[in-house]
Amino acid sequence: MAASSVALLLPALALGALGLLLLWRARRRPRARSACVVVLGDVGRSPRMQYHALSLARRGFDVTLLGYGGSKPHDELLSNKRIHILHIPEVNRIPVGPQMFQYGMKVVIQAVYLLYTLLLKISPVVYILLQNPPGLPSIAVCWVVCSLRGSKLVIDWHNYGYTILGLTHGFDHPLVQLAKWYEKFCGRLSDLNLCVTNAMREDLAKNWNIRAVTVYDKPASFFTNTPLEMQHQLFMKLGQSYSPFRASTELLDPAFERSAFTEFNPKSRKVIQLERRPALLVSSTSWTEDEDFSILLKALERFEQWIIDGANLPSLVCVITGKGPLKEHYGQIIRQMGLKHIQICTPWLEAEDYPLLLGSADLGVCLHTSSSGLDLPMKVVDMFGCCLPVCAIHFQCLHELVKHEENGMVFVDSEELAAQLKMLFSEFSSPDNRLNQFRKNLKESKQLRWEESWEQTVFPLFTHT
Known part of the structure; x- marks a missing residue:
């Protein structure tokens, strides 16, 4: 009897201690000029959120960029001392049970990882800037963290997550309808909203009662003509792995810029000279x-x-x-x-x-x-x-x-x-x-x-x- 009581008491004490730790961590004052940029996806394949992080850092913010690992981010971001990249584990579906159960378990595990990371691995920040989609479960989790810590939640609307889900399941699927309700309800919990087009800004205002500011995607300074x-x-570099680049390397050599090239025309069955690449x-x-x-x-x-x-x-x-x-x-x-x-x-x-x-x-x-x-x-x-x-x-x-x-x-x-x-x-x-x-x-x-x-x-x- 005593042993069973101890077995129940120890987990309860552990959970209580964890709750007090989370509450203490949550109530610490945010650092001035601090932000966490969150994307529940591959950080290296999220250029707009990388640009946000760089722009905040240039303005003196200490930035944590939180997301999945995988692709390499831009060198400028990696070398910036004000930006700290923190990876969370990418969660795959558990191939057990019905599809709705699999999806639900994935969302729960993602929520636990994200909540744990935001509360225990990141100091309080003034702003959490979140990419949507995906917004399930990240909008709700980030709102909880902001509520506990007195941070402001900023959502950057790139699209609607439920419409992407609808491409696979159909827009009448219960999962898609649930995702739409969640996105609409939780999206209103934010303090500030950004979006990528005027059309989306108008739709958010008309159908979701969300006021947003249009921030068009713009190219970074390194997108320009290549000498x-x-x-x-x-092409020399890429030609080591891809044959079309090997075939084109000579065409881009400055010494061969206006060289003549030959091509076989099967209709005339002749080799013709070309003055073009x-x-x-x-x-x-x-x-x-x-x-x-x-x-x-x-x-x-x-x-x-x-x-x-x-x-x-x-x-x-x-x-x-x-x-x-x-x-x-x-x-x-x-x-x-x-x-x-x-x-x-x-x-x-x-x-x-x-x-x-x-x-x-x-x-x-x-x-x-x-x-x-x-x-x-x-x-x-x-x-x-x-x-x-x-x-x-x-x-x-x-x-x-x-x-x-x-x-x-x-x-x-x-x-x-x-x-x-x-x-x-x-x-x-x-x-x-x-x-x-x-x-x-x-x-x-x-x-x-x-x-x-x-x-x-x-x-x-x-x-x-």
Whole structure:
């Protein structure tokens, strides 16, 4: 009897002691000019939150950047002494029981890890800046921590989490409806809200009763044109692993800039001399359901057929960067296409190499279709920072970023994309071609960089809340 009483008493005392410790930790006063930037995802693949952390650090904030490990963040962030990166374990579903049970257990475990880290591993901060999505369970957990510690909760709305979940389960699924209710209810608990488009700001106000400030994604200063010599160095580096870069290395050597190249035309069965290099096409993706890359692949097949038929078009090197669940699926399709005049590769690039690639390209392609129709693709923002024109698939608020026939072109299907590629690259050898006109328009637009935009729109909010 005594033994069983002790067995019950010890866990109770342990829990009580833990509760007192958490309460003591929670009530400590936050350090002045301190912030925790939270993303329940790969920190290295969350550029906007990295930019927030850097901007806060430049303004004298001590910043903890909390999220999953995996991809390497930008060197500037790693070398900043005011920024401390703290990783939490990534939680996978437990493959036991019904789907709802698996998802529920994952959320509970994530909540425990996040609550433990925020209360026991991080000193109190003035602001918790949270990326949404994913907001389940992070919004509720961060609100609890802010309530205990007197911190202010800032949510940066990139999209709606329930709409992403709806792509997989359907929008009438009980799990999706529960996620929508949670996101709407908990989103109102924040002290300050940021969002990525005016369309999202209006939707938050109208349907969720949440007031937000639009903070457009802007390119960081390192997204710019890549000098020819640096292009050559990049291609030499990437050529060690990817054959299309090896084939193109000589093209980017400053000593061979205007070299003549040969190409076999199967229709005329002759080798012809070309005074142009292959065109470099770039796209980036997370390889998820909201980007249908079959559209690009079908357009490239059509482009290949035009070359075979004798059209005056350059060969293409198509580089698709990124990681994600559907990469192997599309990789198998690409390997079976058997293209002769178009080389496709799908590398994962280091953070410092990605801007160099965009700054070396002739055209970007974006297949991002927003699950909510209210966010904008950051990949296009980065491309525009490099003055790289874009062909982008149409969705609801794309016009806030891509201006058709001004800084790029908008398409709706593979046939329209193929026609745009043919039109743009048929003028490839001409110095006053459409692509160069788009580049000129991008240069003359004098778009703000992230640092300037953040100083104007975000910093005043952090000093007056």
